[in-house]
Amino acid sequence: xxxxxxxxxxxxxxxxxxxxxxxxxxxxxxxxxxxxxxxxxxxxxxxxxxxxxxxxxxxxxxxxxxxxxxxxxxxxxxxxxxxxxxxxxxxxxxxxxxxxxxxxxxxxxxxxxxxxxxxxxxxxxxxxxxxxxxxxxxxxxxxxxxxxxxxxxxxxxxxxxxxxxxxxxxxxxxxxxxxxxxxxxxxxx
Amino acid sequence: xxxxxxxxxxxxxxxxxxxxxxxxxxxxxxxxxxxxxxxxxxxxxxxxxxxxxxxxxxxxxxxxxxxxxxxxxx
Ligand SMILES: [Fe+2]
Numbered sequence: 001x002x003x004x005x006x007x008x009x010x011x012x013x014x015x016x017x018x019x020x021x022x023x024x025x026x027x028x029x030x031x032x033x034x035x036x037x038x039x040x041x042x043x044x045x046x047x048x049x050x051x052x053x054x055x056x057x058x059x060x061x062x063x064x065x066x067x068x069x070x071x072x073x074x075x076x077x078x079x080x081x082x083x084x085x086x087x088x089x090x091x092x093x094x095x096x097x098x099x100x101x102x103x104x105x106x107x108x109x110x111x112x113x114x115x116x117x118x119x120x121x122x123x124x125x126x127x128x129x130x131x132x133x134x135x136x137x138x139x140x141x142x143x144x145x146x147x148x149x150x151x152x153x154x155x156x157x158x159x160x161x162x163x164x165x166x167x168x169x170x171x172x173x174x175x176x177x178x179x180x181x182x183x184x185x186x187x188x189x
Numbered sequence: 190x191x192x193x194x195x196x197x198x199x200x201x202x203x204x205x206x207x208x209x210x211x212x213x214x215x216x217x218x219x220x221x222x223x224x225x226x227x228x229x230x231x232x233x234x235x236x237x238x239x240x241x242x243x244x245x246x247x248x249x250x251x252x253x254x255x256x257x258x259x260x261x262x263x
Contacts, residue, residue: 088248143260146257147260163253164245167223167245170229170251
């Protein structure tokens with residue numbers, strides 16, 4: 001089970017009225033390398049990973065939901081006061097006719113989320129290598145969103161999220177090392 | 190930007206005299222510090238808790254802030 005804290009992991013502030021940024025941000029909401037994909041991937045893989053690294057997948061998977069919540073807050077703040085006309089200008093007309101003002105799990109090009117973005121191979125190394133790649137891809141996505149954004153406050157939060165991807169990648173790399181060392185240990189004894 | 194020189198690498202793609210757009214020069218890509226760390230050593234220097242919460246990591250050795258258009262500027 002989870003314990004919910006009614007606050008964001010990191011403060012989210014947007015300083016420009018620019019709904020187009022929301023269109024870009026949803027890539028990290030319902031995109032292939034987004035936070036939803038990350039959370040679902042890790043929290044599912046954890047059942048069939050060696051016990052030494054179950055906790056890591058559990059912790060990181062949980063944190064990804066906190067990141068998802070931050071992205072949702074950003075998208076909401078950027079779109080909640082926009083008129084349908086402004087949303088259309090921002091390239092969110094397709095989104096509006098399907099979802100109104102609601103958020104939805106899709107990527108920046110409005111392609112709905114699909115479980116085919118994620119994998120659980122049941123092979124610990126294959127799964128952890130996917131996880132490392134996922135973190136690097138999420139890190140890169142944050143880079144490109146920052147490049148597209150002139151919103152200083154938004155970019156501050158995005159820089160925090162990008163840094164978390166670095167830390168997650170580091171931990172997954174260590175998890176691989178832990179599983180490799182198990183084999184060495186057997187050799188020694 | 191000494192930090193970025195450490196955590197970015199660059200290359201210069203071939204630019205033909207016939208290419209219509211101006212040569213943008215060096216392309217930079219991120220190579221953040223965790224790529225070189227291996228298993229994180231114990232007792233690395235830490236930020237204060239407040240600083241760590243702001244930066245997204247407890248350890249300066251893992252900190253790599255991305256600047257807008259770093260790809261172009263390095
Ligand atoms: Fe992550």
